[in-house]
Amino acid sequence: MTEENHLADRARKAEKIIARPTDFKVCEGCDSIVAARVATCPNCHGYRFDESPQAVTAQARLLGSRAQTSVVEEDLF
Numbered sequence: 001m002t003e004e005n006h007l008a009d010r011a012r013k014a015e016k017i018i019a020r021p022t023d024f025k026v027c028e029g030c031d032s033i034v035a036a037r038v039a040t041c042p043n044c045h046g047y048r049f050d051e052s053p054q055a056v057t058a059q060a061r062l063l064g065s066r067a068q069t070s071v072v073e074e075d076l077f
């Protein structure tokens with residue numbers, strides 16, 4: 001997969017998250033977007049999350065424009 005496609009894929013995921021921010025939350029340990037139902041972050045095992053739709057939306061926008069932000073794929077959809 002080219003870098004360009006990778007970014008497009010992230011942008012598509014970000015759009016889905018922005019459409020349903022209450023289904024997700026942001027890990028305060030590593031800034032990953034995770035499914036709202038998880039108890040601990042699958043990425044860093046943190047257990048502190050920001051569940052506000054505003055935080056999720058802001059993080060998803062970053063995700064769409066920045067390659068470093070991670071999403072834990074298996075928990076998303």
Ligand SMILES: [Zn+2]
Pocket residue numbers: 027028029030031032041042043044045046
């Ligand atoms: Zn984390």
